[in-house]
Amino acid sequence: MTTDNLPENFGQDEDLENEIGNFIVLTDEDDNDTTFELLAIMEYEEKNYVVLYPVDDEEEDSALVILEAVGECSDEDAFEAYLPVEDDDLLQDIFSSFCAEFPEYFEDEE
Numbered sequence: 778m779t780t781d782n783l784p785e786n787f788g789q790d791e792d793l794e795n796e797i798g799n800f801i802v803l804t805d806e807d808d809n810d811t812t813f814e815l816l817a818i819m820e821y822e823e824k825n826y827v828v829l830y831p832v833d834d835e836e837e838d839s840a841l842v843i844l845e846a847v848g849e850c851s852d853e854d855a856f857e858a859y860l861p862v863e864d865d866d867l868l869q870d871i872f873s874s875f876c877a878e879f880p881e882y883f884e885d886e887e
Contacts, residue, residue, distance in 0.1 A: 801829060803859065813842060817879060821871050827859065828875050843871050 799815040813829035820826075825846040831839050848857025862868045876883060 800832065801827070801859075816841070816882065817875055818846065819871060819875060819878070821867075821874060825856065826862070826871050827856075828871075841872070841875075843868055843875075 801813045801815055802810050803813060804810050812832040814832050815827060816830055817828040818825060819828060827844050827846050829842040829844065831842070843862055844859040845862055846856035846859055862871065
């Protein structure tokens with residue numbers, strides 16, 4: 778999922794800074810750590826999903842990451858595991874729900 782329709786300063790707006798206030802470091806299969814800003818925890822069809830934005834990504838076309846959050850949320854706002862969403866239709870539905878619930882992330886600066 779690309780972020781072509783996101784404003785240039787997405788993730789850097791001081792008014793939106795730390796909406797939830799959390800960062801998550803995820804480790805991939807090659808033991809590379811990536812830090813993400815946790816934009817939202819969303820419930821969709823009785824499952825939890827996290828919407829993340831890469832903090833350290835230097836590419837201009839960074840993508841939002843949506844993962845299924847598995848298990849109970851701990852005191853540190855972390856779930857037991859995060860799984861990729863493989864169903865493209867489900868991914869689009871969650872993204873649409875995120876856009877509707879958090880339109881401020883998509884407002885252009887004037």
